[in-house]
Amino acid sequence: MSTDQQQQNLTGKQVVVIGGTSGIGLATVIAAAAQGAKVWACGRSAEHLDKARAVVGDRVELVQLDTHDDDGLRALFEKVGQIDHLVSAATGGTRTLKPFIEQTEEQFQAAFGKLWGYAKVARIGASYVAKDGSITFVSGAPARRFKPNMSALSCVGGAVENMVRCLAVELSPVRVNVVSPxxxxxxxxxxxxxxxNERVAAMTQGQLVKxxxxxxxxxSALVYLMNNPYATGTTVDVDGGQLLS
Ligand SMILES: NC(=O)c1ccc[n+]([C@@H]2O[C@H](COP(=O)([O-])OP(=O)(O)OC[C@H]3O[C@@H](n4cnc5c(N)ncnc54)[C@H](OP(=O)(O)O)[C@@H]3O)[C@@H](O)[C@H]2O)c1
Known part of the structure; x- marks a missing residue:
């Protein structure tokens, strides 16, 4: 295999990234496209879509879509046809950073919008994913690192990670994984x-990577999980060692 072929692992593959117009999702779109994939990137706001377009140009199909819109998801998947790698990095919910007791029930429930969004993507999208393909979601370090004011993030992250393991068992041979930033x-x-800058420095100074x-x-972890045919039901932590600090 030539060096070019090794670097183009996703050549000819169809990759869909919900929440692919900003942050981690957009970086995944760029990385998958750089490996030769045909990529579809989705998000709700015209602002994020325009910013993404400015970065990716016409290499990527940009689609305005809310992950909570069943018909929109169905229409997207029908248009794409067979999907090799389906990713959702959409935030999808509203988190409240407060002590558990001080959160209203509505605030706590609103954070679970992320889980419901991922669940819809899996439920509607699974039948479009190739048997040798993958589904990957994004949780977060609070799923297994417990700090004050983070209960909503911790509970949702834990639920996402457990849903991924359930789906990996039920949807096999399709591989299902999660990345925890x-x-x-x-x-x-x-x-x-x-x-x-100041607040983030304070938040990260106790980590192994400060x-x-x-x-x-x-x-790069999301793309690794697309490419590795032996990885399923697993969580890849990319957190600067936060779990150990
Ligand atoms: N950044 C961190 O430190 C961190 C840490 C732990 C976990 N995470 C997780 O990583 C994932 C990506 O977050 P990020 O930091 O990259 O955030 P981001 O830069 O705000 O990107 C979020 C993306 O999701 C899209 N999105 C949000 N709600 C959506 C919806 N209902 N339907 C469709 N698209 C939606 C956004 O576009 P629109 O708003 O235009 O829809 C955007 O493209 C999230 O699940 C987040 O919880 C992030």
Whole structure:
């Protein structure tokens, strides 16, 4: 096999990334396209779609879609046809960072929008995924690292990781996996405004790798899981060692 072929592992493959217009999802879109895949990137807002278009140009099909829209998902999958690798990195819900007791039931439930979005992608998308293909979702370090004010993230992340293992068993031979990022430099922290650098430095100083992660570092794990035919039902942590700190 030539060096070119080794670098183009996804040549001829169809890859769909829901939540592929920003952050980790967009980095995954770029990485998969660089390996030769035909990529479909989806998100809700025109703002993110336009920003993504400016980066990927016409190499990637950009589709406006809410992951909670059953008909929209069905129409997308029908248009794509057979999917080799189906990814969702969509946030899909609204997280509240507060002590559990101080969260309203509505706030706690709203965080589970992420799980329901992933569940829809799996339920509607599974029959379109090639038997030698894969489905990959994104959880987060709080799934197994418990800190104050993070109960919503922890519960949703844990549920996503368990759903992935259930799906890996039921959908085999399709492989189903999850990537668990730590603190990654995406739009998720934009609400911190001018304080972002200082606050992120404080959040990451106790980690083994004492800096914020880059979306590309997480995307490489997502692409690894697409490419490795022996990986299923597993979680790949890309978190700067947060679980050990
Ligand atoms: N960044 C971190 O530190 C971190 C840590 C742990 C876990 N994660 C997880 O990593 C995943 C990616 O997050 P990110 O940091 O890359 O965030 P991001 O930069 O905000 O990207 C989120 C993407 O999801 C899309 N999206 C959100 N809700 C959607 C919906 N209902 N339907 C379709 N698309 C939707 C967004 O586009 P629109 O808003 O335009 O729809 C965007 O393309 C999320 O599951 C997040 O929980 C991130």
């Amino acid at each position: 730590g603190i990654i430099d995406t739009a998720l922290f934009d609400w911190m405004g001018n304080e972002k 800096r914020i992660g880059r979306p590309e570092e997480v995307a």
